[in-house]
Amino acid sequence: MKITDDILYVGVNDHDVDLFEGQFEVPLGMAYNSYVVKGREVAVMDGVDARFADEWLKNIAVATDRVDYLVVQHMEPDHSASIAAFAAAYPAAKIVSSMPAFGMMKNYFGTDFADRRVVVKEGDTLDLGTAKADSSDGTCVPHVLTFVGASMVHWPEVIVTYDTASKTLFSADGFGKFGALDREDPEGWDCEARRYYFGIVGKFGAQVQTLLKKAATLDIARICPLHGPIHDTPEMIAHVVKQYLTWSAYGVETEGVFVAYTSVYGHTKAAVEKFCEILKAKGCPKVACADLAREDMYESIEDGFRYGKLVLATTTYNTGVFPKMEEYINHLKRRLYKNRKIGFIENGTWAPMAAKGMQKLLEGLENLSFCESVVTLKGSMKDETVSALEKLADEILA
Ligand SMILES: Cc1cc2nc3c(=O)[nH]c(=O)nc-3n(C[C@H](O)[C@H](O)[C@H](O)COP(=O)(O)O)c2cc1C
Numbered sequence: 001m002k003i004t005d006d007i008l009y010v011g012v013n014d015h016d017v018d019l020f021e022g023q024f025e026v027p028l029g030m031a032y033n034s035y036v037v038k039g040r041e042v043a044v045m046d047g048v049d050a051r052f053a054d055e056w057l058k059n060i061a062v063a064t065d066r067v068d069y070l071v072v073q074h075m076e077p078d079h080s081a082s083i084a085a086f087a088a089a090y091p092a093a094k095i096v097s098s099m100p101a102f103g104m105m106k107n108y109f110g111t112d113f114a115d116r117r118v119v120v121k122e123g124d125t126l127d128l129g130t131a132k133a134d135s136s137d138g139t140c141v142p143h144v145l146t147f148v149g150a151s152m153v154h155w156p157e158v159i160v161t162y163d164t165a166s167k168t169l170f171s172a173d174g175f176g177k178f179g180a181l182d183r184e185d186p187e188g189w190d191c192e193a194r195r196y197y198f199g200i201v202g203k204f205g206a207q208v209q210t211l212l213k214k215a216a217t218l219d220i221a222r223i224c225p226l227h228g229p230i231h232d233t234p235e236m237i238a239h240v241v242k243q244y245l246t247w248s249a250y251g252v253e254t255e256g257v258f259v260a261y262t263s264v265y266g267h268t269k270a271a272v273e274k275f276c277e278i279l280k281a282k283g284c285p286k287v288a289c290a291d292l293a294r295e296d297m298y299e300s301i302e303d304g305f306r307y308g309k310l311v312l313a314t315t316t317y318n319t320g321v322f323p324k325m326e327e328y329i330n331h332l333k334r335r336l337y338k339n340r341k342i343g344f345i346e347n348g349t350w351a352p353m354a355a356k357g358m359q360k361l362l363e364g365l366e367n368l369s370f371c372e373s374v375v376t377l378k379g380s381m382k383d384e385t386v387s388a389l390e391k392l393a394d395e396i397l398a
Pocket residue numbers: 262263264265266267268269315316317318319320347348349350351352353378379
């Protein structure tokens with residue numbers, strides 16, 4: 001697939017993966033993107049998952065009859081596991097990557113390719129020269145790849161790469177999403193990109209902000225990530241950057257309330273349904289709700305970060321918090337959840353303790369505020385429960 005005269009797509013689509021990174025459901029499959037950049041010399045940008053090494057090497061061979069470099073921006077095996085196959089197929093090609101990445105290569109392949117490695121760091125460049133195709137507009141701008149450090153977005157060795165000639169940012173895992181490229185995503189970019197961001201990168205907001213500041217100094221015509229579609233219109237580039245600015249700052253993307261609940265016998269669920277009705281009746285701009293035991297946990301994690309207000313409803317479980325709720329809160333904690341207003345609904349047949357338990361689990365996180373009203377059910381919903389839900393709704397919406 002041609003991206004520009006000199007940049008070709010050589011990635012692959014994966015519809016066989018059961019769980020991406022061992023835990024994420026990917027109903028639309030997954031793409032492992034890889035690109036060929038053609039100057040006088042030719043660089044391949046990253047590899048693919050081991051299961052697709054042969055297909056990738058065939059794609060490269062179709063795209064170019066010479067390869068001088070493999071640029072390894074990220075060592076996670078969904079991209080890097082095919083490095084050894086590449087090294088065998090192109091014995092004269094150099095491997096270009098950061099110092100920490102070569103350490104990881106030794107860990108994976110038993111070699112750091114010492115005789116053919118080019119170690120790069122922030123600000124270093126690799127001049128590929130000018131391909132013939134460049135002269136089509138008479139400018140003949142050489143493809144100079146500039147490397148930009150992106151440590152901990154989301155592994156320590158990560159670099160991203162800017163090509164001056166085409167104004168392309170090769171963004172490693174940044175701006176990526178779940179989903180193969182041969183399947184249209186009916187929800188557009190945002191949903192699966194948000195689930196990807198908060199599932200995988202969420203903890204590293206500060207590092208993403210640092211990278212976005214560096215990217216702001218570049219004139220970007222195109223973003224080529226390692227997963228998901230290429231962003232090549234000014235509108236799409238502005239949109240994905242805006243979303244990343246909000247997400248990495250733990251900002252509120254959508255005004256509204258997300259209600260996350262668990263319920264063993266349905267009474268807490270009934271209270272949650274009533275609560276959502278009350279919120280809507282009071283004019284809440286958006287009410288989202290999820291059963292943590294039955295819906296994809298990572299959908300709930302992204303919604304926890306998407307909305308500015310969160311209500312957690314659960315049952316007391318052996319004097320503590322129901323396990324799926326505890327798991328959810330721990331997921332939020334691991335991703336440094338912050339800047340949110342939180343309310344609690346609890347159920348307990350003889351000694352309700354879930355609200356206190358949930359608040360304790362959230363201790364230590366920055367800038368969380370808690371509603372004073374806690375709704376407590378002892379079994380089923382009563383008239384006084386409805387009044388308490390009304391009060392909590394007023395407080396969370398205030
Ligand atoms: C395994 C188990 C342990 C429970 N432990 C407690 C407890 O320690 N204290 C309490 O008050 N209720 C306890 N309960 C009752 C629940 O908190 C809750 O009242 C009940 O599940 C009703 O809510 P639901 O219909 O939404 O499931 C327990 C229930 C189960 C199934």
